[in-house]
Amino acid sequence: METDSGRMESSVWLGNKRHRALLSGWRFSWTELDKKNRDKNTISLPVSEVVAVMEGQVEIQPQKKVKDTDRDFTLFYVKRSNTGSGKAPLWSLGRSQFCCPSRDLRDQWVTQLRIALKTHCPSRPHRLLVFINPYGGKKKGKQIYHSTVAPLFELAGISSHVVVTERANQARDHILKKDLTGFDGVVCVGGDGMFSELLHGVIGRTQQEAGVSEHDPCVMLQPCDLHIGIIPAGSTDCVCFATVGVNDPVTSALHIIIGDSQPLDVCSVHHHSTLVRYSVSLVGYGFYGDVLAESERRRWMGPLRYDYSGFLVYLCNRSYQGIVQYLPADSQITSPRDNSRCLSGCRVCSESTERLFPRSESSSSLYSRQLGQYSIESEGEWLSVEGRFRCVSLTCMSSSCPRSPKGLSPSAHLADGTGDLILVRNTNPLGFLTYLHRHTNTQDQFDLPFVEVHRVKAVRFSFPPSEEADDEDGPKESRNIPAGIPGDPEMLSDAGDVESGRLGSQQCLAEKRREQGMKEKGRKKRDYLCGLCSSKRSATSVWNCDGEILPYSEILCRVHGQLVHLFARGIEEDTVSRKYHEGSRNCQGRCILHN
Numbered sequence: 269m270e271t272d273s274g275r276m277e278s279s280v281w282l283g284n285k286r287h288r289a290l291l292s293g294w295r296f297s298w299t300e301l302d303k304k305n306r307d308k309n310t311i312s313l314p315v316s317e318v319v320a321v322m323e324g325q326v327e328i329q330p331q332k333k334v335k336d337t338d339r340d341f342t343l344f345y346v347k348r349s350n351t352g353s354g355k356a357p358l359w360s361l362g363r364s365q366f367c368c369p370s371r372d373l374r375d376q377w378v379t380q381l382r383i384a385l386k387t388h389c390p391s392r393p394h395r396l397l398v399f400i401n402p403y404g405g406k407k408k409g410k411q412i413y414h415s416t417v418a419p420l421f422e423l424a425g426i427s428s429h430v431v432v433t434e435r436a437n438q439a440r441d442h443i444l445k446k447d448l449t450g451f452d453g454v455v456c457v458g459g460d461g462m463f464s465e466l467l468h469g470v471i472g473r474t475q476q477e478a479g480v481s482e483h484d485p486c487v488m489l490q491p492c493d494l495h496i497g498i499i500p501a502g503s504t505d506c507v508c509f510a511t512v513g514v515n516d517p518v519t520s521a522l523h524i525i526i527g528d529s530q531p532l533d534v535c536s537v538h539h540h541s542t543l544v545r546y547s548v549s550l551v552g553y554g555f556y557g558d559v560l561a562e563s564e565r566r567r568w569m570g571p572l573r574y575d576y577s578g579f580l581v582y583l584c585n586r587s588y589q590g591i592v593q594y595l596p597a598d599s600q601i602t603s604p605r606d607n608s609r610c611l612s613g614c615r616v617c618s619e620s621t622e623r624l625f626p627r628s629e630s631s632s633s634l635y636s637r638q639l640g641q642y643s644i645e646s647e648g649e650w651l652s653v654e655g656r657f658r659c660v661s662l663t664c665m666s667s668s669c670p671r672s673p674k675g676l677s678p679s680a681h682l683a684d685g686t687g688d689l690i691l692v693r694n695t696n697p698l699g700f701l702t703y704l705h706r707h708t709n710t711q712d713q714f715d716l717p718f719v720e721v722h723r724v725k726a727v728r729f730s731f732p733p734s735e736e737a738d739d740e741d742g743p744k745e746s747r748n749i750p751a752g753i754p755g756d757p758e759m760l761s762d763a764g765d766v767e768s769g770r771l772g773s774q775q776c777l778a779e780k781r782r783e784q785g786m787k788e789k790g791r792k793k794r795d796y797l798c799g800l801c802s803s804k805r806s807a808t809s810v811w812n813c814d815g816e817i818l819p820y821s822e823i824l825c826r827v828h829g830q831l832v833h834l835f836a837r838g839i840e841e842d843t844v845s846r847k848y849h850e851g852s853r854n855c856q857g858r859c860i861l862h863n
């Protein structure tokens with residue numbers, strides 16, 4: 269046995285096999301002795317991924333059992349498992365039971381490992397405020413928390429105050445108004461809507477305390493210290509999926525426990541000088557707005573409501589007139605079409621931190637920005653695009669979700685201070701279907717003639733001053749009547765009046781009746797589809813802001829770099845299977861974690 273500050277080494281037993289255990293700085297490893305190829309039998313993990321060190325033989329699954337033996341200690345840690353090609357690994361709770369030659373040595377191991385945890389993991393949460401939405405997703409929030417997450421928090425020594433919500437916005441209001449002293453973070457068990465409540469609470473509270481007005485689109489918002497954790501139990505789970513790579517409650521609970529920290533860009537949406545909402549994933553007009561409006565009254569369907577509504581809205585075949593102005597980000601740094609991916613430890617995001625929060629910036633210059641001397645107008649030249657759009661989407665991150673594993677903008681970054689603006693101009697139904705379908709495969713959804721994408725810092729949306737000249741559209745109220753169901757000749761032929769003056773009177777009458785019959789049928793189908801869509805016969809769509817319908821159409825969006833922090837670390841590459849074959853020297857302890 270050997271110990272000095274931060275280093276300890278001794279022989280231990282795992283089952284009936286003798287091992288050499290070594291704690292050296294921020295790594296803990298154990299190697300099976302009496303084996304020829306020792307490298308291949310070393311398990312090594314960073315102390316930061318140790319969940320707990322317990323005296324005795326401890327099990328927590330299927331239920332907690334403690335056998336208080338003198339010479340044993342049990343180590344719980346993060347264990348990765350491969351989920352298939354290209355996907356981020358799932359995390360689960362690894363468990364190894366060590367038997368030491370003496371009680372004294374066992375006590376020393378437990379003490380040294382706990383000291384290492386304190387030294388190397390200073391930002392782990394001790395106390396959390398947890399909000400459960402009992403009605404989110406498949407309504408399993410309470411069950412997921414109590415059976416899966418709470419035992420892990422307890423094992424890690426985290427105490428939590430749990431609030432099961434009884435109404436929408438309860439979590440947001442709690443964070444805005446109640447005493448949060450002693451909490452190291454807030455956690456939601458639910459979907460993107462629940463996350464959005466926490467986001468609004470945390471940002472609002474931070475600005476209140478800093479005396480910053482959220483309504484001013486030019487203000488530098490105060491970055492938020494209180495971390496947000498997401499236990500996925502919703503319908504889309506986009507924020508969780510895009511920041512962790514999987515939507516799995518255990519993986520997310522472990523990220524929270526080890527105190528991971530992922531900065532996140534946030535977009536503020538304003539109408540004139542009023543803050544409307546914040547968004548991290550989708551601010552979308554046209555298709556995504558219509559899908560949301562349509563899906564709201566089908567909440568009873570659960571997560572499937574989006575697919576069903578998506579199908580109906582697709583059939584409605586709508587496009588909308590608008591002017592989109594945007595402030596481009598520096599195209600020298602990155603581009604939405606550079607084929608890069610924002611992964612854990614992303615260099616672009618780390619380098620952005622310095623750009624977003626320059627150390628030289630004194631508090632007085634921040635103050636002058638708050639006084640309004642800072643202007644988005646002075647950040648560069650605004651560009652403008654006008655036309656009819658199937659959809660206009662702005663996303664601060666990739667917005668990947670189980671429905672679309674690469675997301676709305678696969679190369680977007682979580683924390684680079686920019687968003688991606690995607691403009692899908694009006695096109696035929698097949699073209700739009702191709703665009704949508706490419707969200708689900710490896711083909712580039714931006715490589716289509718009617719799609720453009722820009723990396724931006726701000727976006728403005730408005731309507732053209734006069735739309736009279738737009739003949740194709742007809743009067744405002746009757747616009748956006750669906751042109752037809754693709755492949756349905758009746759609907760497609762119904763678009764214009766048939767010229768019948770050239771026909772004989774008999775023929776003409778029969779033809780007219782047939783026409784009228786067809787028109788009637790077409791109208792019925794059309795009315796049925798229009799009736800299904802809530803923004804019935806409207807010339808305008810609505811904005812979908814992370815799953816909430818905005819009450820305004822003309823908006824200004826501004827991206828605030830790294831405004832909040834999540835208990836996450838970005839998407840990890842699936843290195844498990846690859847590194848397994850490279851042996852343990854390169855594997856950093858992640859490849860051969862077996863109990």
Ligand SMILES: CCCCCCCCCCCCC/C=C/[C@@H](O)[C@H](COP(=O)(O)O)NC(=O)CCCCCCCCCCCCCCC
Nearest residue numbers: 459460461502503504505506550578582672704707814815
């Ligand atoms: C043909 C297949 C098309 C698949 C297209 C997938 C595009 C997916 C992009 C997803 C962006 C997600 C952005 C996140 C939004 C969430 O904040 C937000 C709230 O989530 P919550 O209820 O969990 O709280 N979610 C949403 O607003 C839902 C938007 C989802 C739209 C999905 C639309 C599915 C469309 C299916 C179209 C089918 C057309 C078929 C025609 C034959």
Ligand SMILES: Nc1ncnc2c1ncn2[C@@H]1O[C@H](COP(=O)(O)OP(=O)(O)O)[C@@H](O)[C@H]1O
Nearest residue numbers: 404405433434435436458459460461462502503
């Ligand atoms: N107790 C509750 N009753 C009704 N609505 C709630 C409650 N708690 C939260 N909500 C609201 O429900 C909406 C949807 O919740 P979310 O957890 O995102 O599920 P989903 O992903 O299925 O939409 C959120 O906008 C949230 O504000």
Ligand SMILES: [Ca+2]
Nearest residue numbers: 533664681686
């Ligand atoms: Ca971004």
